[in-house]
Amino acid sequence: MRTVPTVAITGGIASGKTSFCRHLSVFLENTEWFDADACVSRLLDGSEEVRVETAKVLGKGVYVGGKLDRAQVRSRIFSDPRRRVQLERVLHPRVRKIWMAQAVRSKAVGRKFVADVPLLYEAGWETACDFIAVIACSSAKQLQRLTSRGVCESLARKMIAVQLPMEEKMRRAHEVVWNNGPLQLLTEQARITADYLNEHYG
Template identity: 30%
Template sequence: MVKTRPAETPARVRRVVLTGGIATGKSYTLQRFAMLGAPTCDADDIARTVQAPNGAAWSGLRDRFGPDVFDASGHLNRRMLGAVVFSDPQALADLNALVHPHVRQAIEHWLAELDPASGPAMVAIPLYFEGDRVQTFERVVVTACDLSTQVARVVERGFTEEEARHRIAAQLPTEEKARQADHVVWTDRRFADTDRQVEEVWAVLTRP
């Protein structure tokens, strides 16, 4: 009897998602992981690309939300769109349905192009828990800070306190995200403390 050797499963890069609420320090934390050697990808950057004029989601957004949320050059006014979707759950769902499939496709392409020997790949997806989680990741890292710090950071971006609290309330609470995470990086302390936590998480992620 001839035994057939089972086909080897192609090696793939280890997938890690970085997520967290608005203004919880995702961008800074992603930069720190990159400095430690992690290949990184930011879903927000991809979203901006697909929402730009001639981007994959642009015409659908224009049809759904109308010209009022676009400037004279055809670029999306993210603040105006945010005012619409954060006060209307259906509008937010429609926005996600138009944008997220293109973002997922771009992330999958990026991951597929990576050399498995490059180490864990870090993908920042702000609304990972709020989305449908079609993409699978081996580890989840959450950035977190206390609510007062989060509100203050959003206000520093030019929003009123009411607008800040409204946007925060539209997302899953930080406490729930932290509960579901494999690792939590607290960002409401000194930068050195955040850096130390990132280094500790990276040490765990890169263990053989």
């Protein structure tokens, strides 16, 4: 009987993880998906306990009219590393608990489990994975993509700098997908990855 795997997709900020996962889902069979960023958003918006703890860490004003001001969050956690670490202590254990529970349910019914987890290595969660694909690109490309989304250059550089270096993530991966080129190439790499996973894990 083939092993039912836990697969992680990770990489640097603005490296193209979300786009890769979207294309991968077209080709991958018998799979359940987990999105760590979406899980964080649900916790920040929907968990009263998390909302209270977040306001304690980041200060008043991060929730405006009951809604999280994400621009304020970015500004505060990247200008004060202590706040970023404290917020991660609030969020990471909860995200991991939800992730692991979903992975167990997926494996119980024989489905591959794929998690899009941007901070996989930073959080020390790679030991829970059977296969890890790192979506990588140059730092210049990361900066270009972030600034094109309206992030100022100084903040974009800080966002890149706080993550584990791309080279280290690439070194620790089972597969590296280089995403400096056109979308067509990323689509083809997603197909190749899906073919491998379908062949080895069913």
